[in-house]
């Protein structure tokens with residue numbers, strides 16, 4: 655049993671000396687909704703090192719997706735900057751691959767065609783594409799599904815295809831917005847393990863949004879807990895436990911209690927806000 659788990663358990667922690675790859679400085683993001691101004695992000699300073707697995711954790715509405723979108727370049731901040739490898743981000747780029755919660759696959763393409771899509775655009779040769787697609791289908795256990803269409807796949811399988819498609823582009827950074835949020839618990843755990851395995855093997859930097867405390871402890875090197883409106887960084891928690899992590903271990907539970915307390919405080923602010931907005935209507 656131990657040997658089966660070995661690859662994940664042997665993960666070398668990211669050396670503290672790894673260079674900073676993503677740098678967020680003084681980021682603020684405001685949205686105007688009618689006459690109301692929503693401060694979605696405020697004073698965000700964050701450094702993510704190359705190869706790190708970082709989770710953004712917080713209740714609904716605390717700005718997790720807004721921050722991820724700023725790093726992705728979909729929604730530039732109102733103030734402040736995001737740099738990747740020293741370059742200021744103003745738009746999406748091939749250095750950052752994004753995986754969304756909903757399965758953003760092309761319904762008219764088979765699994766293999768979906769995975770190959772970005773490579774064709776990149777202008778790779780047919781032989782290179784075939785080789786890369788084959789490797790990815792194997793990696794994500796999709797070989798028997800290569801000719802299926804997305805509508806004939808389970809949610810978990812579709813999300814594997816979405817991950818394979820992003821990995822095909824070989825971006826050094828993966829941005830993931832609740833990618834497993836819609837999956838049942840067992841499928842979710844399987845995909846979490848596969849993501850960790852791939853992360854180890856190909857050495858990507860991962861910024862992963864979740865509102866699941868357990869998921870963040872299971873996956874991350876560091877958990878960034880966010881506050882609700884304005885979205886700020888409440889705590890930056892290093893998770894210093896070997897992988898695979900045991901959800902029943904005392905250390906796991908201690909951290910879970912600590913994080914639950916923090917998230918609950920923010921969740922309460924969110925609930926109060928919702929009640930206020932309903933009574934104001």
Ligand SMILES: Nc1ncnc2c1ncn2[C@@H]1O[C@H](COP(=O)(O)OP(=O)(O)OP(=O)(O)O)[C@@H](O)[C@H]1O
Pocket residue numbers: 685686687692693694712713714715716717718719720721865
């Ligand atoms: N395009 C927009 N226009 C107006 N307000 C927005 C927009 N996008 C986000 N917001 C607001 O900004 C805040 C942060 O939203 P965001 O989607 O980043 O939260 P989140 O932490 O990802 O929440 P969830 O867990 O529900 O996905 C929320 O209050 C949201 O209503």
Ligand SMILES: [Mg+2]
Pocket residue numbers: 718719720831
């Ligand atoms: Mg979100």
